[in-house]
Amino acid sequence: MSNIGADEGFPRVPESEPHRGEIDQPTGTATTGHEWDGIKELNTPMPRWWLWVFYATHVWALVYIVLFPAIPLLKDSTTGLLGWHSRSEVAEEIDTAAVARADQFERIRNLPIEQVADDETLRNLAVRGGESAFKVNCVQCHGADAAGGIGFANLNDDDWIWGGSLEAIEQTIAHGVRHAGDDETRLSEMPAFGRDGMLDREQIAAVTRHVLSLSGAGPADPAGATVFADNCAACHGASGEGNRDVGAPRLSDAVWLYSSDPAAIRAQIHNPKHGAMPSWSQRLDPATVKQLAIYVHSLGGGEEEGSREASAGAID
Amino acid sequence: MATLIDTIRNDPRSPRRGLQGVGAEPVRSAEPVNDRELRSDYEARRHIFPSRVHGAFRRIKWTLVALLLGIYWGTPWIRWDRGPAAPDQAVLLDLARRRFYFFGIEIWPQEFYYVAGLLIMAALGLFLVTSVAGRAWCGYACPQTVWTDLFIAVERLVEGDRNARAKLDASPWTLTKIRKRLTLWSLWLVIAAATGGAWVFYFADAPTLLVDLVSGTAAPVAYTTVALLAATTFWLAGFMREQVCTYMCPWPRIQGAMLDEHSLIVTYNDWRGEPRSRHAKKAIAAGRDVGDCVDCNACVAACPMGIDIRNGQQLECITCALCIDACNRIMEKVGKPRGLVSYSTLADYERHAQTAATLGRDTARAEQRGPSISKVLRPRTILYFGLWATIGVAMLVALAARGEIGMTVLHDRAPLFTTLSDGSVRNGYELKLVNKAGEPRSLALAIQGLPDATMWTAENGERTRSAVVDVPPDSVRDLRVFVLRPAANAAPADFAFVLTDPRSNETVVEDARFEAKEVTRK
Numbered sequence: 063m064s065n066i067g068a069d070e071g072f073p074r075v076p077e078s079e080p081h082r083g084e085i086d087q088p089t090g091t092a093t094t095g096h097e098w099d100g101i102k103e104l105n106t107p108m109p110r111w112w113l114w115v116f117y118a119t120h121v122w123a124l125v126y127i128v129l130f131p132a133i134p135l136l137k138d139s140t141t142g143l144l145g146w147h148s149r150s151e152v153a154e155e156i157d158t159a160a161v162a163r164a165d166q167f168e169r170i171r172n173l174p175i176e177q178v179a180d181d182e183t184l185r186n187l188a189v190r191g192g193e194s195a196f197k198v199n200c201v202q203c204h205g206a207d208a209a210g211g212i213g214f215a216n217l218n219d220d221d222w223i224w225g226g227s228l229e230a231i232e233q234t235i236a237h238g239v240r241h242a243g244d245d246e247t248r249l250s251e252m253p254a255f256g257r258d259g260m261l262d263r264e265q266i267a268a269v270t271r272h273v274l275s276l277s278g279a280g281p282a283d284p285a286g287a288t289v290f291a292d293n294c295a296a297c298h299g300a301s302g303e304g305n306r307d308v309g310a311p312r313l314s315d316a317v318w319l320y321s322s323d324p325a326a327i328r329a330q331i332h333n334p335k336h337g338a339m340p341s342w343s344q345r346l347d348p349a350t351v352k353q354l355a356i357y358v359h360s361l362g363g364g365e366e367e368g369s370r371e372a373s374a375g376a377i378d
Numbered sequence: 379m380a381t382l383i384d385t386i387r388n389d390p391r392s393p394r395r396g397l398q399g400v401g402a403e404p405v406r407s408a409e410p411v412n413d414r415e416l417r418s419d420y421e422a423r424r425h426i427f428p429s430r431v432h433g434a435f436r437r438i439k440w441t442l443v444a445l446l447l448g449i450y451w452g453t454p455w456i457r458w459d460r461g462p463a464a465p466d467q468a469v470l471l472d473l474a475r476r477r478f479y480f481f482g483i484e485i486w487p488q489e490f491y492y493v494a495g496l497l498i499m500a501a502l503g504l505f506l507v508t509s510v511a512g513r514a515w516c517g518y519a520c521p522q523t524v525w526t527d528l529f530i531a532v533e534r535l536v537e538g539d540r541n542a543r544a545k546l547d548a549s550p551w552t553l554t555k556i557r558k559r560l561t562l563w564s565l566w567l568v569i570a571a572a573t574g575g576a577w578v579f580y581f582a583d584a585p586t587l588l589v590d591l592v593s594g595t596a597a598p599v600a601y602t603t604v605a606l607l608a609a610t611t612f613w614l615a616g617f618m619r620e621q622v623c624t625y626m627c628p629w630p631r632i633q634g635a636m637l638d639e640h641s642l643i644v645t646y647n648d649w650r651g652e653p654r655s656r657h658a659k660k661a662i663a664a665g666r667d668v669g670d671c672v673d674c675n676a677c678v679a680a681c682p683m684g685i686d687i688r689n690g691q692q693l694e695c696i697t698c699a700l701c702i703d704a705c706n707r708i709m710e711k712v713g714k715p716r717g718l719v720s721y722s723t724l725a726d727y728e729r730h731a732q733t734a735a736t737l738g739r740d741t742a743r744a745e746q747r748g749p750s751i752s753k754v755l756r757p758r759t760i761l762y763f764g765l766w767a768t769i770g771v772a773m774l775v776a777l778a779a780r781g782e783i784g785m786t787v788l789h790d791r792a793p794l795f796t797t798l799s800d801g802s803v804r805n806g807y808e809l810k811l812v813n814k815a816g817e818p819r820s821l822a823l824a825i826q827g828l829p830d831a832t833m834w835t836a837e838n839g840e841r842t843r844s845a846v847v848d849v850p851p852d853s854v855r856d857l858r859v860f861v862l863r864p865a866a867n868a869a870p871a872d873f874a875f876v877l878t879d880p881r882s883n884e885t886v887v888e889d890a891r892f893e894a895k896e897v898t899r900k
């Protein structure tokens with residue numbers, strides 16, 4: 063019984079050998095009597111300080127458990143005598159940072175947006191702050207890359223429905239688009255030419271061909287041009303250059319809010335969809351709105367105040 | 379009923395002890411192997427009181443102790459003018475501003491490979507030294523050895539030499555002992571505090587920090603660091619000493635692979651010393667063979683590791699060579715040639731032993747007269763040196779060619795590209811322009827390739843193919859750059875940004891990619 067496993071090389075107590083006081087000759091160290099295939103284990107004692115260090119780690123752990131949050135409970139954990147928590151520490155750090163930046167935020171809040179953008183420190187702060195606010199409030203519609211989608215404006219490009227200057231962007235963000243409950247909201251409505259019987263199917267098809275020809279995406283259509291001049295040019299301009307005062311998109315460029323697909327254009331003429339955007343001044347403070355505007359302006363399509371592109375409708 | 383049988387069985391002297399029953403077949407002992415009585419699991423450190431040693435190696439060691447401690451304590455106070463934009467401390471690890479200054483060299487975090495290279499060189503250098511001269515690092519240059527040496531010297535100053543220290547240690551806690559120990563520990567603490575104190579000077583302007591430390595206005599982390607290092611110095615050099623080398627340090631375990639028969643090790647030449655005798659004259663008179671060892675134990679008394687070198691090469695031996703000094707002094711006194719304990723390679727030792735066995739001890743002693751010189755040129759040392767030198771030269775070349783300007787280009791991930799009203803396609807890039815010089819630079823940034831493309835920056839909307847960008851001294855400037863290709867050519871393509879310093883004509887070229895829809899426009 064006692065030798066079960068011995069043949070397989072398991073360690074065993076060598077009952078047949080007296081191990082007491084056995085000294086390994088080359089090292090002069092006593093052996094434990096344990097033997098593996100003729101190799102014996104030396105009985106080298108651990109240093110005692112090692113034992114004390116081992117105990118000290120236990121004491122350290124116990125003190126730690128008492129002082130710091132340590133034991134997980136069902137919903138929470140023990141709080142520890144020191145009352146320290148990594149989250150409260152982060153909260154403190156955030157507060158400290160907020161206090162340190164408070165006067166810069168104050169200046170952003172009080173200065174006109176043009177002056178904020180002219181100050182390099184404030185602009186950098188606004189771009190970073192606006193980026194953070196954008197990720198929280200805007201990406202749901204405009205996308206993480208601010209490139210929008212069908213029905214949601216791409217904010218990277220140079221095509222602006224309501225204007226691409228700092229002030230125009232700030233105005234759009236602050237009061238939204240077609241937001242009921244804000245008197246200053248951007249408001250416009252395109253008639254439902256097909257649904258309300260103002261244009262028949264053939265006329266809509268013709269004017270669709272004409273709209274595509276405006277940006278060189280199709281051949282000219284004289285019948286469509288007539289329909290366009292009679293029904294559309296009032297808002298979209300004689301050559302489809304758009305009108306930012308009424309939020310009429312430019313039709314003569316390569317950027318399309320609702321796709322350049324003829325079917326999509328026909329649908330939009332028949333019964334137009336109207337996008338909406340909340341009035342952010344009702345949810346965010348003015349400093350954040352300014353930061354958002356400066357961030358959006360910085361994405362690459364921002365226009366200078368008074369520049370040629372900024373004045374509505376004056377597109378070549 | 380206690381019987382005679384029980385008495386016999388329990389008598390430790392009895393050969394029948396442990397028998398399960400008298401009259402039955404004898405059953406061999408079944409004592410527990412891990413019987414407490416048989417073994418001690420933990421062993422208290424036995425105090426070592428190394429005696430004072432005079433000699434050549436001791437002098438070398440004192441010189442090195444002074445030199446190394448001088449370097450450690452003195453380096454942070456060396457000044458090095460770098461102009462107004464950078465600190466004037468010769469060696470400084472500026473963690474807050476993420477710069478490492480070493481005399482004329484300034485290293486940025488992204489250049490930390492220089493430090494990695496230095497560490498690799500240090501490791502290879504250690505291999506090289508070990509394969510040539512054994513554990514020279516352990517015996518002479520390791521901080522544990524240097525500080526322990528210093529602490530033992532202070533200990534000797536306060537408590538006396540070996541015998542006095544041993545006696546004091548064994549004595550009860552009398553007033554004298556308390557006074558001496560308090561004096562000793564205070565002195566150790568001062569050295570330990572100075573050790574910890576000097577460390578933090580490498581991380582901040584030393585004169586300023588010293589004033590702050592003394593006036594109590596330094597950062598808490600500075601005091602914590604000083605206290606921690608003071609505590610470990612006090613503990614490791616004062617009380618742990620040889621335990622660090624024997625139990626904590628991995629280096630002794632690596633030694634075995636580094637040493638070979640041509641490495642210098644501290645050797646007891648037993649072919650010369652044995653048989654040892656304390657009464658050589660009597661023994662010779664009695665016609666017995668007598669070696670040179672007079673068994674005076676001077677080598678044992680001198681050993682800071684508490685071993686007997688006469689037992690041969692041992693893991694504990696740090697090759698500090700103090701036993702060589704101790705033995706040589708005795709050999710001179712008894713009128714025998716020095717070198718009974720000597721630096722010797724295993725090959726030399728075996729040669730001498732062979733000679734002693736065949737031609738006699740005197741011939742071997744004559745053969746030994748010249749010092750044992752390690753056979754330096756052998757494949758492993760050549761390999762170590764080759765690797766060490768290659769890395770060293772590569773680092774020197776890299777340092778010499780290290781430019782003062784740099785650039786990284788990061789293409790916008792989202793959106794990859796933006797189509798503008800006129801059908802042209804715009805890409806956005808984050809450029810980081812690096813100016814490592816101590817003064818501001820106006821750098822020229824240009825597009826290489828894509829003749830149809832134009833670029834502009836977020837600050838300056840002017841369409842151009844090259845722009846001048848100001849970068850402040852010793853800093854990185856983030857620059858957002860847009861590149862535009864007209865509708866007719868708006869296809870993906872490779873190009874490059876070129877950054878030029880007009881003053882030095884140093885040029886950095888970074889490849890970049892222009893992204894657009896793959897379809898070709900007709």
